[in-house]
Amino acid sequence: MQTTHTTTSVAATSSLVRRIIAASWKPVLFTVLLWLSAAAGEIPIPGTPVPITLQTFVVMLAGLMLTWRQAGSALALYIAAGAIGLPVFAGGASTMALVGPSAGFIFGFLPGVVVIALLRGKADTSSAAHAALTTVRYLFAAIIGGVAVVYAFGFLVQSALTGASIAAVAMASLGFVAGDIVKAAVAAVATTGLTKLSR
Template sequence: MSTAAPSAPGTAPSTGTVLADLLPASSAARARLRDLALVVGGAVLTGLAAELSLPVPGSPVPVTGQTFAALLVGTALGARRGAASLGLYALAGVAGLPWFAGGTSGWSMPSFGYILGMIAAAAVVGALARRGGDRTVLRTAGVMVLGSAVTYAVGVPYLAHAAHLSAPEALRLGLRPYLLGDALKAALAMTALPTAWHHLSR
């Protein structure tokens, strides 16, 4: 739970605050309920985005909205809540809730490493957002690129191990086909997040 003080009306929220901190909570108990709702909501959003799935010929890893949602959740909620939200998403899917890509569940698929990577990525982008990393277009671009890199840093080696691929094969099947999509996702975030801060600062 964040302890960042709210900004005065009409002033820009200070560094140390993420978007979720701006939701009001009149007591510590209500703040905990707010944070719980945000964690669950972020997991649900990621699950819904995962259903936007397109297969990639020759690769066991589809193109989904999952990674974009995970990065937005981490940035908006901050490191702790963001990682908790993606952790909840992963645990519920492993337990059998069919909200991984294509309505799947479990942990045996070769793409499961990307889900683990999203937990780490949410923590990284959330920590950067608390330092103001989502308040300008260029900073947001850097945050999104780094978050995607963290996801791949876990997902690609996991894919290589699970699918018995060489490192070059894992990069060819688990990284290269998705770079254009990641660039488009970063462009969306570069517009959405600084715009949200701009309106909140007015």
């Protein structure tokens, strides 16, 4: 009887560990991708202290490829890593980036990725027409969550920290917005293609 109980307990523990690993490897992977996208380099934009990186692209991919819980976990883990001092933000920054001009954008990644994941809907690549509709839905979700939500946070915080008006911050960020719309289109097409290949 004791052996049966022990065997059942070991099997339950093993099953729990497998479920935890299955649920957490994707958020950890996207956390690492966010760090790599920040470490890969940055392009400065004149008139704004916030550089262009590939981080918003990775945020969009996370929202389009993961459940909202997994996507939210990936961003929460990324922000937490920076908060404890790991150099995961643009330019190798860590904790101080969370109180600097980029802070609103960094914090905006979390609600942005959740919005993307909730808006994207279910992929349907059974025909060219359905795949096109899926891509359009993905693009809409990426623009709303990855651009509108992230920038709303970014503009508000940057305006508060720099004393510039929200309109002035928005004007200085037009280069970012255009680039992120292109990133949203690439993320939508790539995710639809990957979904089709995985069928």
